[in-house]
Structures are given as C-alpha cells and as structure tokens.
Amino acid sequence: MYPKLTINVAYYKDNLRYMHNLLKRHHIKLVPVTKVFRADDVLMDLINQSDIDTVADSRIGNLKAMKTTKKKMLLRIPMMSEVEDVIKYADISCNSEINVIEALNHEAKKQKKRHEIIIMYDIGDLREGIYYKADDLGFIERIKALKQIHILGIGTNLTCYGGVIPTQKTYQKLKEIKERVEKILGYPLEVISGGNSSSLPLVMDEKLPKYINQLRVGEALVCGRETAYGHDIIGMHQDVFTLSAEIIELKLKPSKPEGKIGVDAFGHRVRFQDRGMIKRAILALGKQDIALDQLTPPAGVTILGSSSDHLIVELDNDSYKVGDKIQFGLTYGGILSLMTSPYVEKNYVL
Numbered sequence: 001m002y003p004k005l006t007i008n009v010a011y012y013k014d015n016l017r018y019m020h021n022l023l024k025r026h027h028i029k030l031v032p033v034t035k036v037f038r039a040d041d042v043l044m045d046l047i048n049q050s051d052i053d054t055v056a057d058s059r060i061g062n063l064k065a066m067k068t069t070k071k072k073m074l075l076r077i078p079m080m081s082e083v084e085d086v087i088k089y090a091d092i093s094c095n096s097e098i099n100v101i102e103a104l105n106h107e108a109k110k111q112k113k114r115h116e117i118i119i120m121y122d123i124g125d126l127r128e129g130i131y132y133k134a135d136d137l138g139f140i141e142r143i144k145a146l147k148q149i150h151i152l153g154i155g156t157n158l159t160c161y162g163g164v165i166p167t168q169k170t171y172q173k174l175k176e177i178k179e180r181v182e183k184i185l186g187y188p189l190e191v192i193s194g195g196n197s198s199s200l201p202l203v204m205d206e207k208l209p210k211y212i213n214q215l216r217v218g219e220a221l222v223c224g225r226e227t228a229y230g231h232d233i234i235g236m237h238q239d240v241f242t243l244s245a246e247i248i249e250l251k252l253k254p255s256k257p258e259g260k261i262g263v264d265a266f267g268h269r270v271r272f273q274d275r276g277m278i279k280r281a282i283l284a285l286g287k288q289d290i291a292l293d294q295l296t297p298p299a300g301v302t303i304l305g306s307s308s309d310h311l312i313v314e315l316d317n318d319s320y321k322v323g324d325k326i327q328f329g330l331t332y333g334g335i336l337s338l339m340t341s342p343y344v345e346k347n348y349v350l
C-alpha cells in the first residue's frame with residue numbers, strides 16, 4: 001500500500017549506538033525520545049537491547065503502550081486530568097506546576113508508589129518551566145515536604161518555542177539554578193537534564209558544561225541532525241525514515257491556471273508564474289498525510305503544491321510513468337505526522 005513509510009531499523013540502531021557512545025564519552029546519559037515513532041515496538045526493541053536506562057515520550061498513551069523495562073519519563077508537563085495515568089505509567093515526569101506536583105503526590109500515595117520528578121526551568125526559550133528569575137524557594141520547599149515525590153533533578157528545554165540556541169552563557173543560568181536548588185534541598189541533584197538535539201553542537205565542540213549529565217534526544221536519532229543549526233551529524237544516518245508515493249497522473253499541462261483565480265482548497269491565495277507547458281505528475285499523497293514543506297524530493301522533481309489527497313510535482317525528465325513511486329526525504333515534523341496517519345503504510349527494513 002502507498003504512501004509507504006520505510007523505516008530502516010539498522011540505521012536507527014546505528015544512530016542510537018553512535019549517539020549513546022558520543023554522550024557516554026562526555027559522561028552524559030542519553031534519554032531517547034520515542035514520540036516521533038509512537039514508541040513503536042520494533043524501534044523500542046533496539047532501545048531495550050541497549051544499556052540505556054531511561055526512555056522519554058511526551059504522550060502518556062505512548063508510555064502506557066510501551067513495552068520496556070527501562071525507566072519511563074513523561075516529557076510534556078502533565079495535565080491535571082492525567083495525574084492518575086502519570087503515576088501508573090511513568091516513573092519520572094517533568095513538572096513546573098506545584099498544584100500538579102501535589103496532585104501527583106496524592107495519587108502516588110493512593111497507588112502506593114514513589115514518583116520521581118524533574119523540575120523544569122525556563123532559561124529563555126519561553127516554553128515550559130519556572131522562569132529562571134522567579135523566586136522558587138517556596139516552590140522547592142513545598143515539594144520537599146511531599147512524601148511520595150522525589151526531586152530527581154532539574155531540566156530545561158531550548159530551541160523549541162523561542163528558537164534559543166544553547167550556549168555556555170545561557171547554560172550559566174541553569175548552573176545558578178542547580179546551585180540554588182541544591183542549597184535549598186541540602187543534597188546534590190542526581191540529574192541535570194540540559195536539553196535536546198539542539199545541545200549536540202556544544203557536546204561535539206567539547207563545550208557543554210560538565211555539570212549537565214543528561215540529554216533527551218529525539219530528532220538527532222531519526223534525522224541524524226542537530227537542531228541548533230540544522231547540520232547533519234557526520235557518522236549518523238539522515239534517512240532512517242523515507243516516504244514513497246505513487247504517481248496517479250502524469251501529463252503535460254500549463255504552468256499557470258486559467259480563468260478567474262480565487263483561493264485554493266485551503267483558503268490560500270496562490271500565485272503562479274507562466275513558464276509555458278510543463279511535465280506535471282500527481283502523487284497519491286496529500287496534506288492529510290503530511291505538509292508539503294516537510295518533504296524533500298529527489299533530484300529532477302520539484303514540488304508545486306498539494307491539496308488534502310494530491311501532491312503535484314514537476315518532473316524535469318521522461319524517466320517516470322504512471323504507477324511509478326517517488327521517494328522523498330523527510331523532516332522530523334513530517335515523520336511525526338506520517339507515523340500518526342492510519343493511511344500510511346509502515347514498512348520495516350531490517
């Protein structure tokens with residue numbers, strides 16, 4: 001069935017090993033993030049076979065379905081409405097709201113469990129976390145009093161909302177937070193979870209501050225790329241996931257629509273250049289599966305546009321015919337939507 005998402009299991013294994021070894025050499029624990037492949041069993045098996053001790057996902061549903069003996073970390077700060085499941089299915093959760101942490105404590109008592117938390121701090125990217133300039137003394141003191149909650153460490157997330165790139169200067173803020181929190185707690189924190197795939201350039205340049213001992217990595221493992229500057233990591237595979245879609249129409253047609261022009265199927269006003277007659281193919285793939293800017297076409301193929309079920313491309317040669325498949329490279333966001341679509345076949349290559 002097409003569209004077909006091909007998942008190269010051996011490539012993921014290589015990437016996992018590469019990243020694990022890179023971080024190990026720097027005394028950093030790798031926490032693989034599994035949300036992009038919905039913690040699917042085949043790739044989870046590779047993580048299970050490694051000596052990695054913790055895996056992370058943003059969705060409690062994925063943690064619930066996950067088959068692993070590793071510690072499970074919930075990345076997205078929990079909804080108050082999912083507290084019961086968080087205690088049931090996650091060993092660790094990332095948190096920034098005292099009321100939720102107190103609810104977790106209450107629920108953990110009910111389930112006779114001890115729950116570990118990473119307190120998230122916002123050091124400038126402006127997504128989740130206690131703002132680094134805020135007075136957090138009362139916050140930490142209140143958590144300290146909770147019997148079923150253990151503060152495992154602190155964490156921060158960068159380059160997600162504000163696009164803030166991790167630098168030694170930015171990480172100075174986290175260091176000050178670490179020292180302050182440890183002073184309040186009276187013991188050293190076990191985990192300083194410094195970020196995601198955007199922290200990798202600092203690791204590779206030997207510039208990641210030594211006090212950071214954990215990174216939560218998703219994109220680099222599936223795209224072989226760091227996310228601060230978007231550079232490929234030499235030695236990793238960029239094509240763990242690729243997509244094939246089938247040509248359902250191939251015709252010579254004008255490059256510019258004819259008639260009075262309004263908006264497209266999604267309400268956008270589209271502009272066209274008249275370049276005369278061009279070779280156009282329609283592929284059975286659409287916005288319902290993936291946004292077109294998440295696809296990288298092969299040489300000789302240019303993406304012109306898409307509607308919900310049709311992707312329109314221009315071909316610069318005669319080598320294709322109806323029924324042929326075209327293979328695309330994918331962004332992380334593209335993989336995320338394809339893995340979530342029931343209309344896309346998943347094909348594992350071992």
Ligand SMILES: Cc1ncc(COP(=O)(O)O)c(C=O)c1O
Nearest residue numbers: 033075157196197216217218219
């Ligand atoms: C809190 C948190 N940490 C880490 C990650 C992983 O980020 P990346 O895929 O850039 O490595 C994400 C996103 O999935 C996240 O939300």
